[in-house]
Amino acid sequence: MTEEEARSWLAAQSWYDQHVADRLALFADLVLDEADRQNLISAASRDQIWSRHIVDSAQLLNLTTDQTDGLWIDLGTGAGFPGIVVACVRSAPIKFVEMRPLRSAFLVKCIHALALPHAEVCSTKVERVEADRPAQIISARAYAPLDRLLPSASHLGDESSRWLLPKGRNAMREVEAVRRDWQGVFHVEQSITDAESAIVTIHKLSRKYPVRAPGLSAAKRMTTARWRGK
Numbered sequence: 001m002t003e004e005e006a007r008s009w010l011a012a013q014s015w016y017d018q019h020v021a022d023r024l025a026l027f028a029d030l031v032l033d034e035a036d037r038q039n040l041i042s043a044a045s046r047d048q049i050w051s052r053h054i055v056d057s058a059q060l061l062n063l064t065t066d067q068t069d070g071l072w073i074d075l076g077t078g079a080g081f082p083g084i085v086v087a088c089v090r091s092a093p094i095k096f097v098e099m100r101p102l103r104s105a106f107l108v109k110c111i112h113a114l115a116l117p118h119a120e121v122c123s124t125k126v127e128r129v130e131a132d133r134p135a136q137i138i139s140a141r142a143y144a145p146l147d148r149l150l151p152s153a154s155h156l157g158d159e160s161s162r163w164l165l166p167k168g169r170n171a172m173r174e175v176e177a178v179r180r181d182w183q184g185v186f187h188v189e190q191s192i193t194d195a196e197s198a199i200v201t202i203h204k205l206s207r208k209y210p211v212r213a214p215g216l217s218a219a220k221r222m223t224t225a226r227w228r229g230k
Contacts (some may be wrong), residue, residue, distance in 0.1 A: 001193045006051035023088040040079035056193045057082030070136025076143035087119045134158040141166045146174040163202035171198035
């Protein structure tokens, strides 16, 4: 996908308007400016920020058309992809999980510059993140392989949560690897920005063999049980 094609794709989306366009343009400028100080995106992709990063993130929104008002949690948000892009379009609550201090500080800067009061940065490990309700959507772009991602983040959702996980050419291999321990509705969607990339979507996720985490507090056990209707 070229930069011109990326902009044309955005303009054709039902959720795209001048307000979104202005936010995304400012965000692109913020990323490019900050990339001079820290390695937010590769040097090779700076001239393709709209196709390689913004549209690559925004395409996730078209997989959530029936889920627009619940909590979204984005794991390893880094430079803001897909989290900030999603927050520029979607006004429902969103949490960015990013433990690296410089990246977290950049995300806070973006929240203020782009006027995103519904967004929050969690500067900690994914395993330590707590939420007052299960996430409606959990996303992660270039965060970790599925066999590490799911155990670390499964406490953030329940079986109604939808997982949106952009992956590379090994997407199907990762899915097959986790089917031994996890069950749910798995799909591998083709990315619109790269023929060798895919998006793994998961719904109704649960462990095949429930594992009780050592040291889990009584309060958290009660919360987990309540989420699962027990």
